[in-house]
Amino acid sequence: MDKIITFEDFTKVDLRIGTIIEVNDFPEARNPAYLLVIDFGDLGLKKSSAQITKRYQKDELLQRQIVAVVNFPKKQIATFMSECLVVGAVDGKDVILLHPENKVKNGSTVS
Template identity: 45%
Template sequence: MDPLQAFQVLDVRVGRILKAEPHEKARKPSYRLWIDFGPLGVKTSSAQITDLYRPEALTGRLVVAAVNLGVRSIAGFPSEVLVLGVRDEEGRVVLLAPEREVPLGEKVF
């Protein structure tokens, strides 16, 4: 499989966080997120992003997430999508996001 085909297997979309709250049952500090992906609907995710982000600051924020990796149960919470980020020089997760408003559910290519 060539690199372009391999990338196209992964379905990466833009969504907007509707709600974020601490995931108190998780082993590692995490938030439970509800993310609107427009035509794909609202999906949930458990994300270890507590170092740089507070729940109230996440609401309304655009994020980029892989939406076709299947559902995992994280301490009893269904994590349907994987929110994408990169580590900064101190190892904290920085969320990936579009630099301006785009339609929810838009596919990354």
């Protein structure tokens, strides 16, 4: 473990639960990815790209709750402006999405 952060550093990261409501192909991406629209309840809708095409089909992702960082600045990815970062566990080159065990309110905080 070579990157130690303080508790105060961790509290700056705004992790929230959202539900994927739209999934589209992203042919302009350098690596295979989907374009996602995610509902974060009172925070509104946010867009993200995710390199999860190896593990997930588009229809599997619809209505799936996920964990995302919602307080990063927007980031240009090819022709797309990403507004949040979907969180997943990396298993080799595969990404497995993190999600709540039970359905929760969109926008719920993760701590």
